[in-house]
Structures are given as structure tokens and as C-alpha cells.
Amino acid sequence: MTDLSLEFCGIRYPNPFVLAAAPTTDKEEMVARAFEAGWGGAVLKTTSVETEDVSLVYPMMTGLDYDGKRLAALQNIDLISHYHIDVVEKRVRALKKEFPDRVVAASIMGQAKEHWQELVQRLETAGVDLIECSFSCPHGMPERGMGSTIGQNPDLVERTARWVKEAARRVPVVIKLTPQIADITVAAQAVKKSGADGVCAINTVKGIIGVDIHDFVPQPRVLDKSTIGGVSGLAIKPVALRCVAEIARDVGIPITASGGITTWRDAVEFLLLGARNLQVCTAAMQYGFELVKDLKEGLGNYMEEMNFSSVEEIVGKALPNLVDHNSLSRNHKVVSRVDEDRCINCGRCYIACNDGGHQAITMSEDRVPQIDEEECVGCGFCTTICPVYCLQMERVEEKS
Amino acid sequence: MAEEKKLSKEAALFEAAGCLKCHQAPCQENCPAGIDIPGFIFKIKTGDIKGAKRVLYDKNIFSATCAAVCPVEELCQENCNKNQVSRSVFIGQLQGYAVEEGGDIDYPEEELTDDPRKIAVIGAGPAGMSGAYRLARAGHRVDLFEAGDRPGGTPYWGIPEWRLSREILEKETKEIEKHLNSVNFNTRIGVDIQVEELLKDYDALLVCCGLGDGASLRIKGAELEGTVDAVKFLKAHNTGENGVPSPEGKVVLIIGGGNTAMDAALAAKEAGAERSIVVYRRSWEEMPAWKAEIRKAIDSGVEFMLQTAPVEIVGRDKVEAMKMVPTRLVREKEGRRPRPVPLEGSEFVFPAGLIITALGQMENPLVEKLQDQEQVFFAGDAAGGDATVVQAVAGGKEAAEKIMVFFREQKERGV
Numbered sequence: 058m059t060d061l062s063l064e065f066c067g068i069r070y071p072n073p074f075v076l077a078a079a080p081t082t083d084k085e086e087m088v089a090r091a092f093e094a095g096w097g098g099a100v101l102k103t104t105s106v107e108t109e110d111v112s113l114v115y116p117m118m119t120g121l122d123y124d125g126k127r128l129a130a131l132q133n134i135d136l137i138s139h140y141h142i143d144v145v146e147k148r149v150r151a152l153k154k155e156f157p158d159r160v161v162a163a164s165i166m167g168q169a170k171e172h173w174q175e176l177v178q179r180l181e182t183a184g185v186d187l188i189e190c191s192f193s194c195p196h197g198m199p200e201r202g203m204g205s206t207i208g209q210n211p212d213l214v215e216r217t218a219r220w221v222k223e224a225a226r227r228v229p230v231v232i233k234l235t236p237q238i239a240d241i242t243v244a245a246q247a248v249k250k251s252g253a254d255g256v257c258a259i260n261t262v263k264g265i266i267g268v269d270i271h272d273f274v275p276q277p278r279v280l281d282k283s284t285i286g287g288v289s290g291l292a293i294k295p296v297a298l299r300c301v302a303e304i305a306r307d308v309g310i311p312i313t314a315s316g317g318i319t320t321w322r323d324a325v326e327f328l329l330l331g332a333r334n335l336q337v338c339t340a341a342m343q344y345g346f347e348l349v350k351d352l353k354e355g356l357g358n359y360m361e362e363m364n365f366s367s368v369e370e371i372v373g374k375a376l377p378n379l380v381d382h383n384s385l386s387r388n389h390k391v392v393s394r395v396d397e398d399r400c401i402n403c404g405r406c407y408i409a410c411n412d413g414g415h416q417a418i419t420m421s422e423d424r425v426p427q428i429d430e431e432e433c434v435g436c437g438f439c440t441t442i443c444p445v446y447c448l449q450m451e452r453v454e455e456k457s
Numbered sequence: 458m459a460e461e462k463k464l465s466k467e468a469a470l471f472e473a474a475g476c477l478k479c480h481q482a483p484c485q486e487n488c489p490a491g492i493d494i495p496g497f498i499f500k501i502k503t504g505d506i507k508g509a510k511r512v513l514y515d516k517n518i519f520s521a522t523c524a525a526v527c528p529v530e531e532l533c534q535e536n537c538n539k540n541q542v543s544r545s546v547f548i549g550q551l552q553g554y555a556v557e558e559g560g561d562i563d564y565p566e567e568e569l570t571d572d573p574r575k576i577a578v579i580g581a582g583p584a585g586m587s588g589a590y591r592l593a594r595a596g597h598r599v600d601l602f603e604a605g606d607r608p609g610g611t612p613y614w615g616i617p618e619w620r621l622s623r624e625i626l627e628k629e630t631k632e633i634e635k636h637l638n639s640v641n642f643n644t645r646i647g648v649d650i651q652v653e654e655l656l657k658d659y660d661a662l663l664v665c666c667g668l669g670d671g672a673s674l675r676i677k678g679a680e681l682e683g684t685v686d687a688v689k690f691l692k693a694h695n696t697g698e699n700g701v702p703s704p705e706g707k708v709v710l711i712i713g714g715g716n717t718a719m720d721a722a723l724a725a726k727e728a729g730a731e732r733s734i735v736v737y738r739r740s741w742e743e744m745p746a747w748k749a750e751i752r753k754a755i756d757s758g759v760e761f762m763l764q765t766a767p768v769e770i771v772g773r774d775k776v777e778a779m780k781m782v783p784t785r786l787v788r789e790k791e792g793r794r795p796r797p798v799p800l801e802g803s804e805f806v807f808p809a810g811l812i813i814t815a816l817g818q819m820e821n822p823l824v825e826k827l828q829d830q831e832q833v834f835f836a837g838d839a840a841g842g843d844a845t846v847v848q849a850v851a852g853g854k855e856a857a858e859k860i861m862v863f864f865r866e867q868k869e870r871g872v
Binding site: 124125126401402403404405407408420424444445 | 470471473474475477478479480481483502538539542
């Protein structure tokens with residue numbers, strides 16, 4: 058089998074797939090099962106000092122349906138784990154003992170310097186491999202000056218990260234960032250300045266997943282009210298990819314990616330844009346821990362097909378191709394082309410071009426789209442609509 | 458079967474999600490009633506089931522009946538673009554779901570004419586009722602005449618209950634009746650009311666009287682007791698009337714290869730026939746019955762004797778057997794059905810207790826009588842060729858439109 062190992066913050070992961078700090082890692086037994094399924098590591102759900110009051114509400118999750126399918130996105134109003142450090146340090150010990158080759162990370166959150174430092178020290182003593190600090194939870198925690206309140210203020214990011222890094226003697230420190238900031242590279246830069254080892258991008262995107270249209274309560278509803286929550290899942294992948302790419306390109310700090318990774322293709326895309334560690338939450342909750350088998354096999358098959366001998370070779374490979382808008386070519390023309398053999402004559406491209414494009418597609422009598430290459434500006438919208446992927450943009454010689 | 462077709466909410470959503478919402482969708486183009494099929498399916502997908510039902514009834518006043526009986530594989534589903542990648546959307550089942558779960562809807566509003574006229578509609582089948590409804594909703598005064606004692610026409614007497622619940626049909630005919638000036642059952646044209654009277658009293662006649670008697674088998678012994686016309690047989694079977702011989706415990710031969718033959722063969726089986734055997738002169742390929750109907754007959758244990766022609770019905774005073782002859786098929790002209798030629802000398806006698814002839818129906822004599830009258834319009838089977846309920850519904854509506862054009866032209870000419 059292809060070697061999928063990859064180094065992140067000085068630790069060699071047997072494979073880059075890691076369960077994110079979430080419900081999936083809130084029990085020792087669950088993490089053990091995940092490791093048995095093949096996950097390279099796990100970030101235990103964010104813990105706190107014993108005095109921190111964690112009061113959860115239920116239900117805490119609602120999905121976003123799209124076109125007859127479930128869970129295009131997931132919103133949660135969950136908080137950090139209600140298990141405090143005393144429980145989590147025991148779990149770290151047990152898991153490290155049972156799975157010494159896997160990376161056991163722990164996520165922490167505190168209100169005061171003493172909390173942060175106490176958490177780090179106790180976890181380190183318990184044998185944790187890596188510390189992740191949540192500066193990014195967008196709901197609940199900010200109301201007490203925690204979570205994304207820190208992540209949105211570069212000064213607080215730097216100061217808090219420094220506290221943690223100072224307290225850590227041995228283990229690397231990773232700061233989990235929020236996308237709710239005008240420029241995420243500023244926050245990542247602050248992490249770098251603090252001396253911490255890496256960043257995790259991104260935490261959930263602040264949102265409201267829906268509203269009950271019959272009794273006017275937003276979702277997820279807790280009795281008769283709701284609150285703004287954090288959106289995760291496939292729908293936030295583009296935001297996460299952008300954040301990862303910006304940090305990789307402009308800051309240069311090791312990144313563990315999180316945000317919508319569902320398939321091995323998503324995983325490859327994150328690697329290509331500079332991530333060197335891949336965290337999965339929503340998809341693992343949706344499909345179960347066995348998902349990692351497919352992620353690993355898919356990545357391995359891709360590497361074989363592309364002749365990559367290590368995952369390292371993939372990291373950042375797409376970054377040189379990400380440039381400013383100004384630097385994009387204006388000196389070529391593309392037009393849409395139809396593969397008539399594959400076309401199923403649905404006419405969706407016609408509607409798309411007519412009402413969302415440049416009226417360059419007409420339908421022939423036998424219902425095959427005809428593209429007027431003079432009218433086609435090459436916007437590419439039709440290729441996003443075709444249910445059988447039979448339209449493609451092709452480069453043509455421009456007439457002078 | 459009717460039960461089997463019902464979709465749960467989850468199944469309906471799943472099925473609706475598969476619709477591509479094609480441009481100038483072939484399903485809609487293949488629907489005789491012109492229902493906005495992608496439109497109603499999209500509404501199911503978005504959870505607006507009542508809206509979906511409105512879309513259906515906007516074009517087809519017999520939407521629930523058609524949901525039960527439409528040969529969707531021959532119509533809307535046949536050219537579904539998704540057939541090219543997997544399978545068609547189950548449009549018929551989605552229609553059934555929408556009419557069932559859409560609740561009560563207001564029937565579509567129509568713009569009222571400023572020139573109301575009097576129209577007599579003859580025949581309370583789907584064509585007559587849909588035409589009558591269209592005219593009435595436009596503000597015309599419509600009197601409906603029906604020889605039978607209830608509305609529904611062929612769907613009422615010709616389709617078995619397991620396939621079309623009479624409750625569904627009645628609900629739809631009742632709704633239509635509400636809009637008409639009068640509904641006159643047990644009123645036979647030429648007996649209870651004269652044609653001349655109608656022509657004098659009404660500005661237009663819409664004739665939807667259906668077909669006449671079944672074509673008879675012109676072979677020796679055809680007059681023997683134990684030979685029955687398929688239409689009569691089905692009528693008795695479906696309405697519980699007496700007067701036709703029971704197939705119970707008998708070997709039943711059904712002569713013909715159309716949908717009526719399949720229906721009769723199924724009905725015979727259902728009524729306890731020992732064997733129900735379709736005798737058809739040509740092969741599977743030429744059989745005019747729809748594939749789905751043939752499949753259903755086979756699944757229900759109906760047997761087939763293909764390329765076999767009846768020669769003589771044998772019996773002393775009632776049917777005891779039928780003499781038949783195998784045929785070979787001779788193609789005389791490209792594009793035409795091959796001619797069955799009997800293999801002389803190969804005749805055989807096959808014991809049978811009941812023979813049902815399904816050789817097509819003849820024209821209703823009323824049609825010829827009323828032909829060439831300017832104010833007389835035809836629809837449904839009376840106009841020829843409307844094989845399905847949905848085609849009859851569409852035909853009735855089209856005839857109603859023609860009548861209204863006729864009125865406008867009359868007005869313009871100052872008549």
C-alpha cells in the first residue's frame with residue numbers, strides 16, 4: 058500500500074486524516090473505534106478546566122437539504138465538551154497506551170491565562186501529542202470572551218497563543234482560526250509571531266441554517282427559540298479552501314485543514330493548496346468512521362495514478378497557479394463545446410445560457426444544444442448545469 | 458396494483474429529486490393533456506403538494522383517474538430524457554402522490570364569456586365530461602345527456618376496480634357535474650330524446666357517445682351460447698351485472714391482441730377461469746396491446762397462443778371447443794403489418810368453455826347520423842382513435858375550444 062504518512066508540526070502522522078474536535082471525539086471508546094478504522098489521529102473535543110461551566114442545549118444540530126439530498130451543510134450550536142480536563146487527561150493516557158502510533162491531540166479553551174496554561178501542562182503530563190487551541194467557536198463561547206472573540210482580534214490571538222506556547226515544554230501548539238475575520242492571514246500572522254507551531258483553518262462559519270416557516274422559529278430550535286450557530290460540512294469547503302490557500306501563500310505556517318472535507322478529492326484539493334494535515338468532522342459524523350478507508354484508498358489510488366511517491370509532494374502544488382485577478386490572461390478565448398454523444402437532450406444548458414449567460418445556445422429540432430461561438434463569451438455557466446457533464450470549455454483561436 | 462403504485466412522502470421526494478426539469482420537456486410534449494409535468498414535480502420537491510395538484514388539474518380535470526390508469530410508459534415516461542442515463546422519472550406515481558396528498562383544491566378559474574350559449578353534450582365519459590366542464594367554466598350553459606345511469610363512461614364499466622377505484626372516478630365526475638346546467642342520465646338519443654330536438658334547442662352539440670357494439674367473429678359456430686363480446690363481458694365483470702356466462706372453472710379463449718383482449722383475459726382469470734388463453738393471429742411484435750398490459754397479463758398467469766387463427770367454434774348447443782389453425786406471417790409491404798396466412802391442414806381442436814371476442818368495436822351509429830352538421834362536434838372514441846382516458850380528456854377539451862371558436866366566428870359573421 059502507498060505510504061500516506063505526512064509530517065505536521067514535527068509529528069509524523071501515519072496518514073493525514075484526523076478526526077476534528079467534535080462529537081466524534083468526545084468519548085474514549087469512539088476515538089478507539091476510529092483509530093481501529095484507520096484514522097491517523099484525533100483531536101479530542103475541546104476541554105476546559107473543572108471550574109468552567111458548560112451548559113449544553115438540545116437539539117443542537119440542523120442540516121441544510123439540497124435538491125432532495127440531506128446535509129449539504131450542518132449547523133450546530135454545540136459548545137465545548139462538558140468533560141473537563143480531569144476526564145480528558147485520563148483519556149489521553151489510555152488512548153496513547155492503546156494506540157501509540159496514532160496522534161492524540163487535545164483541543165482546549167480557557168478564560169484566563171492560568172486556565173490555558175494549566176490545561177497545557179496537565180495534557181502534556183498525560184502524554185498528549187499536540188495541543189490545539191480553539192480561538193474560533195462562533196457561538197456561545199464568545200458571549201464569555203472566549204472562542205471567536207479571541208480569533209477575531211489579532212492582538213488577543215498573539216497574546217493567548219503565546220501563553221499556551223510558553224506553557225508547553227514539549228508538544229507543538231496549533232491555533233484553530235475562525236473565518237469570521239476580514240483577513241485570516243492577519244490572524245495566522247499573529248499565531249506565527251507568538252511562536253506557536255501551526256494553525257488549523259477553519260472553524261465553522263457563523264450562520265443561520267433555516268427558519269421554520271410555519272411558526273417563525275429559526276433552526277435549530279431549542280424549545281421555542283434559536284441562536285446563531287456554526288455551519289460546517291461540504292457547503293463551507295470553498296471558504297475553507299480559500300483560507301488555507303491564503304495562509305499557505307502569505308504566512309507560511311503549517312496548516313491543518315478543516316472545513317467540508319468529505320471525499321478523497323476534497324482532501325487532495327486541500328493538500329494542493331498547502332494543507333499538510335486534514336481534519337474531518339461532519340462527513341465522519343454523516344458516514345461513520347469507516348469513511349477513512351475510502352479517504353485513504355482514494356488518496357493512495359490518486360497518488361499512484363499521478364506518480365506521487367509521497368503525500369509531501371502534493372502539498373502546495375496548486376499554489377503557484379493561484380494568482381491575483383489582474384494577472385489572469387485576457388489574451389485567449391474559450392467557448393463551450395457539446396459532446397453530442399453524451400448529451401441527453403434535457404436543454405438545461407439552453408435555459409442556463411439564455412437566462413444566466415449570453416444567449417449563445419439554441420436547441421436543434423432533435424433537442425441537441427447548438428452553440429453560437431460568436432455569441433458565446435465563454436463564461437462557463439452551462440458546464441456547471443449539465444447533468445451529464447457533456448459540456449466543456451475549449452480554447453479557440455480568436456478572430457482578429 | 459393500485460396499492461403498489463402509491464408513493465410514501467419520502468419516496469415521492471426522492472423520486473421528484475430525480476427530475477431534471479428539462480427545457481420543453483418531452484414528458485410534457487408526450488402528455489395528451491399537456492400537463493406541465495416538470496412544474497408539478499418541482500412543486501412536490503419543494504413541498505408544495507397542493508400547488509402540484511393545482512398544476513395537474515389546471516390541464517386535466519381527471520387527474521386522479523389518469524394517475525390510476527394512464528399508460529405512462531407509452532406516454533410521458535417514454536421519452537423522459539433520464540431514460541438515456543438510467544431510467545425515467547416515475548411520473549405516473551408522482552401524479553398519484555400529488556392528487557392523493559394535495560388536499561382539496563379550488564378548481565382552476567376561467568374567464569367568463571360575454572356571449573353565453575346553450576350546448577348539449579352527449580355522453581358522460583371522460584371526453585364528454587371534460588368538454589362539458591371546459592364549456593361550463595367559460596360561462597356557457599351545458600346540458601349533459603347520458604344513456605347509462607351514471608357518469609364515467611368507459612373508465613366506469615371498462616376498467617376493473619383494482620385498477621381504478623370508483624370512489625376516485627366519482628369524486629371527479631361529481632365535481633364536474635356541479636358546474637353543469639343539467640345532467641340527464643338514462644337518456645338515450647333517438648329514444649328518450651330526438652336528435653332533431655337537440656339540433657333545434659342547442660347552439661352546439663358535443664357528441665362523445667363512444668363506440669358501438671363489438672365486431673363479431675364471422676366463423677361457423679359464432680352464434681353458439683358461450684361466446685361473448687369482450688366489451689359486454691368486461692362491463693358485466695366490472696359492474697356486477699348479470700347476463701353473461703361466467704368463466705368460473707372454464708378454459709377461456711380470448712380472441713384478439715389489443716388492450717381490451719388483455720383486460721378481458723385478466724378479468725376471466727380474476728373471475729376464476731381455469732385457464733385464460735389469448736389467441737392472436739400474429740406475433741408479440743405486432744400485438745397492439747401496450748407492453749405494460751401484456752406484461753401484467755403474463756404476470757397474472759394469462760397464457761398466449763400466438764400466430765393462431767380461429768377457424769370454427771365447435772359445440773352441440775353451446776361452446777365445447779374451438780378449431781384453430783397456426784399461421785405464418787407474410788410481409789407484403791414494408792411498414793405494414795404482416796398478413797397471417799393459415800397453414801392449411803394443420804387445424805386442431807382445442808377444448809374451451811367460454812370464448813371472448815375482442816376484435817375491436819364498431820362505430821356508434823349516432824356518429825354517422827350527426828355527421829356533416831355544422832354545429833355538431835365529436836370527441837373521445839366517437840371521434841375515433843382516442844384510446845386512453847387522458848386522450849379522451851384532451852380531445853373533449855379541444856372540441857370545447859373548437860366550439861368556442863365556432864361561436865366567436867358565428868358572432869363575427871352576425872349569426
